[in-house]
Amino acid sequence: FDENGRFIGRRASNRDITEAKELEQELREALSKVKLLSGFIPICASCKKIRDDSGYWQQIEAYIRDRSEAEFSHGICPDCAKKLYPDLHRR
Helix, strand or coil, rough: CCCCCCCCCCCCCCCCCCHHHHHHHHHHHHHCCCCCCCCCCEEECCCCCEEEECCCHHHHHHHHHHHHCCCCCCCCCHHHHHHHHHHHHHC
């Protein structure tokens, strides 16, 4: 406004927030893919199967695979190898 109160212009500033908004979207997408196992998980003390919310018993690998991004590869730990293959461990 000038000395007579008439509007003569305006002042503004602009800031490009495109990158920030793109990063926010990437974060939202990443968070939507996160699967978290929490709470009590009923597990058989003998065979180690896990009871799901529907009451079905599943192998632990299937239960975790279905509820997370984890993948399994199988091997044999040293204690089990000794039990399963005692002849190989006598040497």
